[in-house]
Amino acid sequence: MGQTMAEKLLSRHNLAQESVKAGELIDARIDGAMCHYHFMDVHKLAVQAGFTEGIPRLWDKDKVYFLVDHHQPALSQSIADDNALIRKEVARLGASIFHDAEPGIAHQMIIDYGLVRPGELVVGMDSHTIGYGAINVGATGISRSDLMYAMIFGELWFQVPQSVKVVLNGTQPGYPIAKDIMLHLAGEYGDDFAQNMSIEFSGSLVPQLSIDSRGCLSTHGVEVAAKFALFEADDQTHAFVKSRTDKPYETLAPDADAVYEKEIVLNVDDMPFVVAKPHQFGNVTPVDDVKGVRIHQAQIGSCANGRYEDIEIAARMLKGRKVAKGVRFILSPASQQVYLRCLKDGLIEQLIESGAQVVTPGCGVCQPKVGFMSAGEVCITATTRNFKGRKGSLDASIYLGGPLTVVAAAVAGEIVNPKDVFHEL
Amino acid sequence: MSFDLNRIIKGRVWKFGDSVDTDSINPYYLYPAMEDLKRHTLESFRPEFPKEVKPGDMIVAGRNFGCGSHRPGLVLKEIGIAAIVVESASRLFLRNSIALPMPIFIAPDIGKIVNDAEILEVDYRNTQVRNVTTGATAALRKYPPTIEAIFESGGMPAFARKRYLAETAR
Ligand code: SF4
Numbered sequence: 001m002g003q004t005m006a007e008k009l010l011s012r013h014n015l016a017q018e019s020v021k022a023g024e025l026i027d028a029r030i031d032g033a034m035c036h037y038h039f040m041d042v043h044k045l046a047v048q049a050g051f052t053e054g055i056p057r058l059w060d061k062d063k064v065y066f067l068v069d070h071h072q073p074a075l076s077q078s079i080a081d082d083n084a085l086i087r088k089e090v091a092r093l094g095a096s097i098f099h100d101a102e103p104g105i106a107h108q109m110i111i112d113y114g115l116v117r118p119g120e121l122v123v124g125m126d127s128h129t130i131g132y133g134a135i136n137v138g139a140t141g142i143s144r145s146d147l148m149y150a151m152i153f154g155e156l157w158f159q160v161p162q163s164v165k166v167v168l169n170g171t172q173p174g175y176p177i178a179k180d181i182m183l184h185l186a187g188e189y190g191d192d193f194a195q196n197m198s199i200e201f202s203g204s205l206v207p208q209l210s211i212d213s214r215g216c217l218s219t220h221g222v223e224v225a226a227k228f229a230l231f232e233a234d235d236q237t238h239a240f241v242k243s244r245t246d247k248p249y250e251t252l253a254p255d256a257d258a259v260y261e262k263e264i265v266l267n268v269d270d271m272p273f274v275v276a277k278p279h280q281f282g283n284v285t286p287v288d289d290v291k292g293v294r295i296h297q298a299q300i301g302s303c304a305n306g307r308y309e310d311i312e313i314a315a316r317m318l319k320g321r322k323v324a325k326g327v328r329f330i331l332s333p334a335s336q337q338v339y340l341r342c343l344k345d346g347l348i349e350q351l352i353e354s355g356a357q358v359v360t361p362g363c364g365v366c367q368p369k370v371g372f373m374s375a376g377e378v379c380i381t382a383t384t385r386n387f388k389g390r391k392g393s394l395d396a397s398i399y400l401g402g403p404l405t406v407v408a409a410a411v412a413g414e415i416v417n418p419k420d421v422f423h424e425l
Numbered sequence: 426m427s428f429d430l431n432r433i434i435k436g437r438v439w440k441f442g443d444s445v446d447t448d449s450i451n452p453y454y455l456y457p458a459m460e461d462l463k464r465h466t467l468e469s470f471r472p473e474f475p476k477e478v479k480p481g482d483m484i485v486a487g488r489n490f491g492c493g494s495h496r497p498g499l500v501l502k503e504i505g506i507a508a509i510v511v512e513s514a515s516r517l518f519l520r521n522s523i524a525l526p527m528p529i530f531i532a533p534d535i536g537k538i539v540n541d542a543e544i545l546e547v548d549y550r551n552t553q554v555r556n557v558t559t560g561a562t563a564a565l566r567k568y569p570p571t572i573e574a575i576f577e578s579g580g581m582p583a584f585a586r587k588r589y590l591a592e593t594a595r
C-alpha cells in the first residue's frame with residue numbers, strides 16, 4: 001500500500017528503521033530543532049528536572065537553531081534580561097547557529113538562511129514551525145519540554161498522522177490569495193478540519209503559487225489544527241533552496257496510491273474575498289457581508305503574511321492613493337531579508353508616502369506588543385490570529401483578511417470588497 | 426511530579442465550548458507574571474472563571490481545546506485544575522499537557538453527558554467518565570504506552586533526566 005508524505009517522512013526517520021503507517025507511535029530521529037526567544041523557559045524546565053547547570057548538552061551543535069526573535073530589539077526590561085541570559089547559555093552549549101542581534105520572525109529567518117531543507121524532520125517550540133512545509137520540510141511545533149528532550153537526544157516521539165489532501169485548482173490572479181484560501185477552508189470545514197493530521201497540498205493552482213504564498217498556506221496549517229502542511233518540491237522549491245544552501249537533501253513525494261483520511265477540493269476561481277470576524281479563525285464570511293464596518297487600524301505582517309508579496313501588493317495598490325485619515329496602517333516585514341528586498345524595490349518609500357507606517361520586522365504586530373488596540377476599536381489584519389485580546393483590549397474587534405482586503409480597508413477607512421476600491425483589478 | 430493514571434479523579438465541572446484558545450488560557454503578553462495570569466486565565470470566555478474556580482475543579486470543553494499558539498496550560502495546573510476532559514484537544518496543547526504533565530482526557534461524547542457545575546468522575550483505568558450528579562457515562566480514549574510512560578514519569582523533563590542518567594552511567 002502506498003504512503004503519504006507524512007508516512008514517508010516518519011518511515012525514513014523512524015529509529016526502529018521500519019516503514020510506518022498512520023496511527024503508529026514511534027521514536028524518530030530529527031534533523032533540526034528551532035528554539036526561539038523563550039529559551040529560558042526550556043532552561044528552567046531542565047533545572048527543575050535536576051540538571052542543575054541547565055541543558056547538559058546539545059545532541060548536535062549545528063542542528064539546534066537558536067533565534068532570539070519575536071521582540072528584537074528588546075521591547076521590555078524582562079525581555080532584555082532574558083536575552084542576556086540566553087546569550088550566556090548558548091555560549092555554554094556551544095551552538096553554532098545563533099541569531100541574536102537581528103529583528104525578525106524566527107520562521108522566516110530559518111527559511112531565508114536555508115537552515116532547513118526538503119525531506120527533513122524539523123521541530124520547533126512554536127506552533128507556526130509547520131510553515132517550513134512550504135518547501136517540503138516535515139516541520140511541526142512541539143512543547144518546551146519536548147524541545148528540551150530533543151535538544152539533548154536528537155530524537156522525539158511522534159504519532160504518524162493521517163493525511164488530508166487539499167486540492168487547489170484554478171488560476172492565480174495578479175495578487176496574493178493564500179490567506180483567503182485558508183480562511184475559506186476554515187470557514188467551510190471548521191477550524192480543526194485537519195486536527196492532528198498532515199495536510200498535503202496539490203492541484204492545478206500549486207505550480208502557480210509562489211514560495212511566499214505556499215509559506216502562508218503551510219503556516220496557516222496550524223490554524224486548522226494540522227501537524228504538518230506539506231507541498232511537494234518542484235522547480236521553484238529547488239531554485240529557492242539551492243540559492244540558500246548547498247547541503248544535499250532528499251525530497252518527499254506521496255505514492256500514487258497513498259491513502260487519505262479525506263480529500264477537499266477548492267476551485268479558487270469561484271472563491272469570494274473572505275474575512276474572519278472576531279474572535280475565531282473559523283468565523284468566516286464573504287467580505288461583502290461586513291462591508292461598511294469602520295476600522296481604526298489595519299495591519300500586514302506576521303509569519304503568515306509578512307513576506308515580500310504581501311508588502312508588495314500593499315505598495316502597488318497604494319500608488320497614487322492615500323491611507324484614509326485617522327487609520328493607522330501598520331506593516332511589518334517578516335525579517336530583515338524581506339525588509340531589505342522591499343526597500344531595494346522602492347516599496348517602503350511608496351508605503352510611507354501614502355501614509356502607512358513600516359515597523360521593525362518581528363512578531364509585534366501579531367501580538368499586543370506593537371499597536372495595542374483600545375476598547376471599542378476595530379482592526380483588520382493580515383496576521384495569524386484574531387482571538388479576543390490578541391491586540392490588547394478584550395473589547396477590541398479583530399478581523400482577519402488577506403493583504404489585498406487589508407489595504408483596501410486602509411484606503412477606504414472601512415471594510416470593503418477590494419474590487420470596489422481597486423478598479424484596476 | 427508524576428501523575429498516577431490509575432487514580433480516580435472527581436471534581437466540579439466548568440464547561441466551555443469549542444476552540445478555546447491558548448491566548449485565553451495563558452494571556453502572558455498582557456500578564457507576564459504567574460500570579461497575574463492566575464487572575465485572568467480564561468476570562469475572555471467566562472469572566473467569572475478566574476475569580477470563582479477552586480482547586481480540584483475540572484474543565485470540560487468541546488472540540489479543539491487549546492488551539493492557537495504553543496503556550497502551555499501550566500496556569501491551569503497552578504490554579505489546581507484536577508483534570509481537563511474535552512471532545513478533542515488541539516494537537517499541540519495535548520502534546521504540551523502530556524509533557525507537563527497535566528491530566529487531560531479525550532472523551533468525544535463528554536459534551537452530551539455533563540452540564541456546568543455538575544460533578545464528574547474520571548476513571549482512566551476503565552476508560553470511562555461518569556456524571557456523578559446524573560449517573561450518565563461516556564467513553565474515554567486510552568493513550569498508547571509511550572504516552573502513559575511520560576505521564577507516569579512526571580512529564581518530558583523528568584523523562585529526559587532519567588534517560589540521560591541511564592546513558593551517562595554506562
Ligand atoms: S508572527 Fe505571530 S504567530 Fe507568527 S511566530 Fe510571531 S507571534 Fe507567533
